[in-house]
Amino acid sequence: MDNLIEKLKSGTLVPFLGMGIFEDSIAKDGTRLPFDSDSMILALNNGRAMSPRLMYEYSRAAMSLEQRKGREFIVQMTNHIYSSKEYDLPKVYTWLKAIKPKYVIDTNMDDSLQKIYSDVEHFLITGVSRITADYDRFIIYKFNLSKNTYEKIEKEALTLDLPILFKPMGSTKPEMNFIISDADFVDWLTEAMGGFAMPPILKDFRKDKEYLFMGVDFSKDTFRMVANEITIDLKGGFTIFNKPELTKKEDKFIKTHNLENLNLSLNEFINSHA
Incomplete structure (x- = not known):
């Protein structure tokens, strides 16, 4: 984990976020946000x-x-x-806010990721499913800082000179598009396997990258498939699971993808790299 912050900023290490980062999140009305x-x-x-x-x-x-x-x-x-709820940003997002990684993959469907980049220009890519216009299963936006708005752009206009936020399962904002039901995932994964789940420039950029999986549930088949498609050509990376024993499916995914599990809680990990 040498030079972790520098690797995140340069994009050689890519954060990959899942629902588990919400485990300690309590909304202001006292209810818990979904975390699994x-x-x-x-x-x-x-x-x-x-x-x-x-x-x-x-x-x-x-x-x-x-x-x-x-x-x-x-x-x-x-x-x-x-x-419908007011809630503080989970600690993972507040940690990433100070770092501003070059490229972040976030499978959560809220807009926390957009909030931590709201003070810089960036690109946002959200997943979409079950459309007939073309095969691409994504929409690309550019954030206009002076207007505080997202503007749709063509995939050819996407560049690597600004941070890229990739939310493959969709988001509440700027438009409500969600990959949430079986039919959504089947459609998205089918097109992902055909190469239509992410823009061409990202398929080149992702080669030989390491990933930092935080809060991703690899015991569930769907998210193992999603992670596998998005991280093709990966170099390796890290998972953070603080548990006495990994499930067979988790262990297999980690070994198959040349990952190392850090047996820490997310809070312990963040505090050690603050």
Whole structure:
């Protein structure tokens, strides 16, 4: 972990964020924000558990809700989870705010990442699914600092001279686009395997990069597949799991991708690199 901060700033080490970074986050109204698959299901279903088959992974539960109540319901419910509550930024984001990494991958669907870059110009790429216009499963925006607004741009206009925020599962802002149900993930992963999940310039840039996985649940099949597609040609990197024993699926992913697990809590890791 030598020169960690410098590597993050240069883009040779890329933060990859998952829901687990919200584990200690409490909204101002006293409720907890979703930090794993189970808590996301409860949030989507008004606090009620669903059948064991649907509780397996939140994408499956979201698909069931979408089939019963419609696509607009699941979009609005996802937006409500993050936009209806006031909450402090999780500690991982406040740590990254001071560093401003060149490239960040964030699979969370709120706008915390955009907030920590709101004082600098940057590019934002959000995932999108089930569209018929073309094969690309992303939308690119450029943040105009003077106007404090995001403006859509073509993929050819994306450059490496500004920080790049990549939110492959979508976001509440600047537009509500979410990869959340099984149908979303199947569509997104299908196009990702065809090379249409990220702009060409990023597919070149990601080669031989190391990744710092924070709060990503590799025990779930979906997010292992998402991480695998986004980090093709990786050099290696680190995971942060503070647990006595990794699951077989976690251990296999870590070994297959030449990663090293740091047996620390996220807070311990951040405090040691503050």
